[in-house]
Amino acid sequence: MWPFKRSNAGLIREHIKDRDFLLAHPDGVSFEATTAAASKEELDIIKCDIHGIVAGIKERKWTSTDVVKAFIGASKRAQAATNCLTEVNFPAALQRASELDAAFEKTGQLVGELHGVPFSLKDQYFLAGKKSSIGYSEWLKSEPQTTDCALARVVMEKGAICLVKTNVPQSLISFESRNPVFGQTCNPYNPAYISGGSSGGEAALLACDGVAFGFGSDIAGSLRIPTSHCGIYALKPTAGRGFPLKGSVEANPGFEAVRVVSGPMCRSSKDLELLVRIFYESLYPPPDSVVTQAEVQKRFGNESLLYSPLRPAWLQPLEAAKSRSPLRRTLRVGYYYSDGFIRTSPAAVRCVDVAKAALESLNGTDGDKGSKAVELVPIESRRLRGDLVSRIFLGLSSADGFSNLRKPMGPDAMDISLWLIMLPSLSPMLRRIAYFVARFLLRDRRLAEVIGVAGKKWTTKFLDINAEKKRYAAEFERDVWQAQDLDAIISPTMGVPAMKHYAPAQLSMVASATILYNIIDAPVSIVPVTRVNAELDSTLPSSRGYNKWTKTPGFSTCSPTVSWRLYGRVRDGKGGQYDAKAMHGLPLGIQIAARHGEDELTIGLARLLEDKLREDPQYGFGPGQWSSQNGRS
Secondary structure, three states: OOOOOOOOHHHHHHHHHHHHHHHHOOOOOOOOOOOOOOOHHHHHHHOOOHHHHHHHHHOOOOOHHHHHHHHHHHHHHHHHHHOOEEEEOHHHHHHHHHHHHHHHHHHOOOOOOOOOOEEEEEOOEOOOOOOOOOOOHHHHHOOOOOOOOHHHHHHHHOOOEEEEEEOOOHHHOOOOOEEOOOEEOEEOOEEEEEOOOOOHHHHHHHHOOOOOEEEEEEOOOOOHHHHHHHOOEEEEOOOOOOOOOOOEOOOOOOOOOOOOEEEEEEOOHHHHHHHHHHHHHHHOOOOOOOOOHHHHHHOOOOOOOOOOOOOHHHHOHHHHHHOOOHHHOOEEEEEOOOOOOOOOOHHHHHHHHHHHHHHHHHHOOOOOHHHOOEEEEEOOHHHOOHHHHHHHHHHHHOOOOOHHHHHHHOOOOOOHHHHHHHHHHHOHHHHHHHHHHHHHHOOOHHHHHHHHOOOOOOHHHHHHHHHHHHHHHHHHHHHHHHOOOOOEEEEEOOOOOOOEOOHHHHOHHHHHHHHHHHHOOOOEEEEEEEEOOOOOOOOOOOOOOHHHHHOOOOHHHOOHHHHHHHHOOOOOOOOOOOOOOOOOOOEEEEEEEEOOOOHHHHHHHHHHHHHHHOOOOOOOOOOOHHHHHHOOO
16 A cells, blocks of 8 residues: 555445344345355255256245355355355345245246346456446445346346356456455465456355356356356357446446456356357347337336347257358368467366367268268467457556556555566656566566556557557468368467466466457357366476377467566476466366357357267266355355
């Protein structure tokens, strides 16, 4: 904290005290859900996907109140394990569950497909009666929100019940969820490691079965990185398609060079598909309807989405591909291990290989290329240019010197995870020194060029970078999608698994793997694939996979400086952040991308991939998995 600035410490303590009271007394007075292990009855509920929860209510196995109480206990265990919660809505949730039970008892009819299903919101989204401080202590002085965000309105109309809101990083631009108000969120599988960000609280809560589904946002991987780190499922949609932003805090108001998107986060790809169907059916009237698009969306406080109704055929991608012309009946899926800027870890390389093997198994035993259901096509890293992607994003996002993001900090100290991102933008001298060191002392041209683009800019320079973004997207369409005739692409979500706390302060550039798909505005689904294995994923020369890892395509152009920070000395790995032995058991997910507007294809492929991966009894991801193994805090 800067000397002599006033402190909001008392305000923070009071807010946390109020939250913790509701955690201890969910109905505001008496009923206490403990953090003890879930009972068998509670576990039966928690282990269900959305359809199973609703079916249980319809069949009178349990009530909406039973469901909410079971997930209250689970969310308390999640909070004890990861510190993922910001706002608690238990009293209102129990009241709504009671109302749903009374209505069902009277009519025998469910409100909708989400009747009695608990969900959560990333802290930036509005929930009536709760604040949206996103970790800025100054914003705790604001009054609670008076309306619900558009996302919540859509699912509440179908019977869903909001339980909690979840933690984020200060300013929303770090992939480590920590702030001065709510503190640090930990990884559900190892508290020494990060949950990711900026939707890190949401991912941690879902991984711990604290709710059945939730919502995050994404501008540079904010939804996808924590999804991969915590072993859950999510969709980053095409901007402006399906999932509204209306009713959310703008951390950087006015910035639209790279668009923020809202997206669903779940515990299975089946739940992901269900939510996609619900939102598209709710927000897009049928083509022959006399009701206008604006009229439909106005009901949910949102009128900004372009008309783009669901294309259900591509939720079954193999069948959809077969219905095309005889020359294009095979689904062509590109893949790569590295974007040519960040050297991918052995664990992330193996993650891609596991996903490839699962997709290849869809071809059965027929070896004839012409009859393949899926054809996997390698993509050269020189076509991806991860350093250019990073340069474009940092150049655009730092154009105002990050002044918008810093304004609300008030007396709060800037989090260390933001230093490497923001300091070169604040001081031209620091930027020049950092550029000189990277370019001439470290001989790392690509990293130097990324550093050099940070900072305030004249409008003409900003427009030049924005034009470069458009050229990159056009070249990607020509050189990747069209030149290789691809339907989809699988790739690492990040070059490494979750890192230790504070490590992202020096390694923010590893987000280039996710930034790419924000720059070209492509939809991406995330599926958990595997976990770090200490024996298989080591970087030591004596390890089993070392020789194969060092020969991975795309490594020759990667930043040597970042590689050293990640992997340390070659002979023993000392000095690096990546440690397969310490990271053993941490999840890794895969990105499944498709062309702009083809969100359904990514969901369909996610379903296919998850189904194949679940054939392995050791897969270990999905509803109830964490609670079954870690139910006691």
